[in-house]
Amino acid sequence: MLKINELKASVEEASILKGLNLTINPGEVHAIMGPNGSGKSTLASVLAGREEYEIEGGSVAFDGEDLLELDATERARAGLFLAFQYPVEIPGVSNINFMRAAVNGKREHEGLEPIKGKDFLDMVKEKAKLVELDGRLRNRSVNEGFSGGEKKRNEIFQMAMLEPKLAILDETDSGLDIDALRIVSEGVNAMRSPERSFLVITHYQRLLDYIVPDFVHVLMDGRIVRSGGKELALELEEKGYDWIKEEIGA
Amino acid sequence: MTDSAKPQLMDRPKTEAKHAASETSGAAFLAALDGTRSAATSAHDEALDRLPVPHRRVERWKYTPVAAWWKDVLSTEVHTVQAAGCAANPVPGLDAYRLVFVNGIFDALASDLPVHSGVVCMPLSQKGDAAVQPVDAFSPETTDWFAGVNGKYGQEGLYLRVAKGVTLDRPILVHHHTTGSGVFNALRHDIALEAHAQVTLVHWSTAASSADGSVNILTRAAVADGARLHIDKVQDEEGQVRHIAFEDIRQSSDSHAEVHTVTVRGQWVRNDLAFRINGSGAHAELNGAFLPGEGEFVDNHTTVDHRVAHCTSSENYKGILYGKSTGVFNGKVFVRPDAQQTNAYQQNANILASDKASINAKPELEIYADDVKCSHGCTVGQFDSDALFYARSRGVGLEAAKAMLVHAFIGDVLKGIKVAEVRLEVEHRLAEKHGWEVWSDYPNDDA
Structure with a gap:
């Protein structure tokens, strides 16, 4: 599904990713944890195709394609989804029309006609149920005036609408209270399937109680320095990151 | 006096x-x-x-x-x-x-x-x-x-x-x-x-x-x-x-x-x-949208003259400038000494969609009455790159994403057009000029 090999990236001449390796197979859920400034969000942005980041080396294969050759739109249409840490507000564009444009973009890529109005609304209704996104939020401008929890639920709603092959959740748990965390996690879990993979970026083990990962990786100073099963997250919760730093001699 | x-x-x-x-x-x-x-x-x-x-x-x-x-x-x-x-x-x-x-x-x-x-x-x-x-x-x-x-x-x-x-x-x-x-x-x-x-x-x-x-x-x-x-x-x-x-x-x-x-x-x-x-008791409303392309020049000079008390005015001009185009906005609002209780609003916002485009924007308010409510705002900016990336990360093409932001930006001006057929035809002609998909695909919050 995703094969990252020795990825190096910088922003404004500051080197952030310094040779990152990661392989995700279909159906797997990987979690990436790490201290502040270790490069977690940079990894998410680089994979989604944000142009401010300079790729300085390495390769990323996504479903057999060279991901780095695709622009942000093409990556999304190829089946990659990023749930933003800070979802963007777009005043004047209704959530529902935004999603219609997104769904039709994907359909165009697949050689399909634009979706029919009724089919689209049925789909919206079904997917909105997953994260309890009510009609009011569907018709409002994209994320405008949404609470933190509503924004994150909207991200998962969009993910459900687009049915990606790989979803990257960038600190989706930040700013969520316990109820919103449960709703968001249940939405994600409902979408787990043998074909769909997830990359969950988080600071806290808490999220991983709800979205149980197959693998946990520790990102530090632009590299993955340790990988393990879900118990690694518990160990990090208990002991922090310093012991890893010491072990790797950083 | x-x-x-x-x-x-x-x-x-x-x-x-x-x-x-x-x-x-x-x-x-x-x-x-x-x-x-x-x-x-x-x-x-x-x-x-x-x-x-x-x-x-x-x-x-x-x-x-x-x-x-x-x-x-x-x-x-x-x-x-x-x-x-x-x-x-x-x-x-x-x-x-x-x-x-x-x-x-x-x-x-x-x-x-x-x-x-x-x-x-x-x-x-x-x-x-x-x-x-x-x-x-x-x-x-x-x-x-x-x-x-x-x-x-x-x-x-x-x-x-x-x-x-x-x-x-x-x-x-x-x-x-x-x-x-x-x-x-x-x-x-x-x-x-x-x-x-x-x-x-x-x-x-x-x-x-x-x-x-x-x-x-x-x-x-x-x-x-x-x-x-x-x-x-x-x-x-x-x-x-x-x-x-x-x-x-x-x-x-x-x-x-x-x-x-x-x-x-x-x-x-x-x-x-x-x-x-x-x-007294009158209301004036003036809105405008201008989207000049390569080589075009559009100038909007406006004057609203409040001469008596208890009147309102509302003004909203939006510009999006493409290619090597030039725009001018000049909005004068006068509130004369007798025009107490005036409520005057003026807004002018502009997007420079190209680094060769330019806009000269100048709000001018002259207020000689003391019991009035006058507000104005004037901005010049570019397309919101975060919003563009967000839309693209959902699979929306760059041009479609820009068209979406354009529609959102001038949507409030277009909404003011009284005759629905005129509004629709304006949208079609703008879409044709700028090579966008027809906007009806992205109606503005009508749902």
Whole structure:
């Protein structure tokens, strides 16, 4: 599904990713944890195709394609989804029309006609149920005036609408209270399937109680320095990151 | 307070310096007009003599390049109306009365005048002895040279009178088309609504892609007590046509007047609007959207003059500038000493969609009353890169994402357009010009 090999990236001449390796197979859920400034969000942005980041080396294969050759739109249409840490507000564009444009973009890529109005609304209704996104939020401008929890639920709603092959959740748990965390996690879990993979970026083990990962990786100073099963997250919760730093001699 | 002690209001025509080179150019332009056109009246000669020919050192013309006007070679050729092909309604599906003018000449065959009790509507040339709006110290003809030129040569246009309490059942579409080379088309519209009368006008300007020359349109409207005037104004002119338009609107008590201006296409466009609010309880509304492309110039100069108490005005202009285009926004709001309890709002926001585009934006508020609520805002920015990336990360193409942001940006202006068919056609024409998918795919929050 995703094969990252020795990825190096910088922003404004500051080197952030310094040779990152990661392989995700279909159906797997990987979690990436790490201290502040270790490069977690940079990894998410680089994979989604944000142009401010300079790729300085390495390769990323996504479903057999060279991901780095695709622009942000093409990556999304190829089946990659990023749930933003800070979802963007777009005043004047209704959530529902935004999603219609997104769904039709994907359909165009697949050689399909634009979706029919009724089919689209049925789909919206079904997917909105997953994260309890009510009609009011569907018709409002994209994320405008949404609470933190509503924004994150909207991200998962969009993910459900687009049915990606790989979803990257960038600190989706930040700013969520316990109820919103449960709703968001249940939405994600409902979408787990043998074909769909997830990359969950988080600071806290808490999220991983709800979205149980197959693998946990520790990102530090632009590299993955340790990988393990879900118990690694518990160990990090208990002991922090310093012991890893010491072990790797950083 | 005596008159002399009152603050000097800037909207009174100042004695502005004449500029030798532009005076020579202006005189040559008028001489060429005299050689090829018949003047409607010579009454404006004196005013024209007194007014400075616009040039860059005149504040009102600081950002408006006029040199192109002096390069015209005026044609004496008469462009026949029948050849222009204006029989088709430019606004599909619009059920309206229609006055069609081609190169300033009334096209009777393409027109459909209202026959309605209490409504006098005809081409100006047929009004006979009926009176027009009197010219005074604030009239465009006595304050602006180009309007003075219109005063002298403008012979044709809309003549409209709506009697007390009468509401015209359909909008009036005034379509002006420009065709041919070396044209100078002057059109003047004279509108008077009696108390509580209501009318909606659609001013639609087009030009053939081979046309060159200029268009000069002056609209004067008197809106009596409780009357409502609504003008949707669309400029979609191809070719090398310069378009200058003046709207002079006088409002009485409890009247309501709106002008919504959308400039779709135009090589060189200047809109000069003035609302004078003379009666309490009146409301003025003026909105505009301009989206010039490569090489185009669009200038919106507006004046809202609050002369009495208890009135409101609302102004919202949005510009998106592409390629190597230039825009100007100048919004004057005067609140005179007697205009207490005024509520005036002005907003101008601009997006530079290209690093070669430029905008000169200048809000000017002069407030001489102390118990008023006036707010204004002016911004110049670029497309929100975070919003663009967000849309693209959902699989929306870059151009579609930009179109979405454009629609959101000017959506509030388009929403103000009163006639739905006009709004839809404007969206289609903008989409066509900029190569967007048709916007109806992205209706704005209508759901």
